Amino acid sequence: GAGVSQTPSNKVTEKGKYVELRCDPISGHTALYWYRQSLGQGPEFLIYFQGTGAADDSGLPNDRFFAVRPEGSVSTLKIQRTERGDSAVYLCASSLDGVSSTQYFGPGTRLTVL
Amino acid sequence: EDQVTQSPEALRLQEGESSSLNCSYTVSGLRGLFWYRQDPGKGPEFLFTLYSAGEEKEKERLKATLTKKESFLHITAPKPEDSATYLCAVRHAGNNRKLIWGLGTSLAVNP
Structure with missing residues (x-):
């Protein structure tokens, strides 16, 4: 079946602009995760959704970052007033449930802030 | 402190030259150790999950093993x-919603 999809694959923006990154999880997966990955690093946890609610947003670096999952499927990560330090690959993963099952990743969105 | 350490950072092999990658962890109450493969410009691809010491899993040329302190990917x-790049991550009892990730081992196999 279809895996996790993310759009856009690449996003170039200017410092101070607003961006939205979209994640479409595997059908039937109730848990959804956002990560950020810099070159040579492992994924850095940002936020975890169980259904429509954010069960753990402790990884969001500051209040410029926000994510929603209004219908329990597609999720959008929103970044306000982007900074050059926000440049990274943003990964989305989904799993059947949020506690014990394997996380499957999308291809990522490469965000570049000029 | 909960931590995952992978070694070596980089490994270069000749085609046919077998080797092992290491993932050592210090967490309270392991609830799963995960191996992923990541190609440049792509998201991590799931390989294996191991749950208890002594467990082994195989897939083609890869075999993952687990002890109480570390895992090997042969x-x-x-x-x-x-x-x-091969990434290792663990889920632990202290917070079973998050994975703790290592930095990965970059493997290059020369023909």
Whole structure:
């Protein structure tokens, strides 16, 4: 079946602009995760959704970052007033449930802030 | 402190030269150790989950093993297409919603 999809694959923006990154999880997966990955690093946890609610947003670096999952499927990560330090690959993963099952990743969105 | 350490950082092998990658962890109450493969410009691809010491799993030229302190990913007779970064992550009882990730081992297999 279809895996996790993310759009856009690449996003170039200017410092101070607003961006939205979209994640479409595997059908039937109730848990959804956002990560950020810099070159040579492992994924850095940002936020975890169980259904429509954010069960753990402790990884969001500051209040410029926000994510929603209004219908329990597609999720959008929103970044306000982007900074050059926000440049990274943003990964989305989904799993059947949020506690014990394997996380499957999308291809990522490469965000570049000029 | 909960931590995952992978070694070596980088490994270069000749085609057919078997070797092992290491993932050592210090967490309270392991609830799963995960191996992923990541190709440049792509998201991590799931390989294995191990839950208890002594467990082993195999897939083609890869075999993952687990002890109480570490996991090994053994690569037998590797091919150039096995070149990738291999990431290890653990889930622990302290917070079973999050994975703790290592920095990965970058593997290059020369023909």
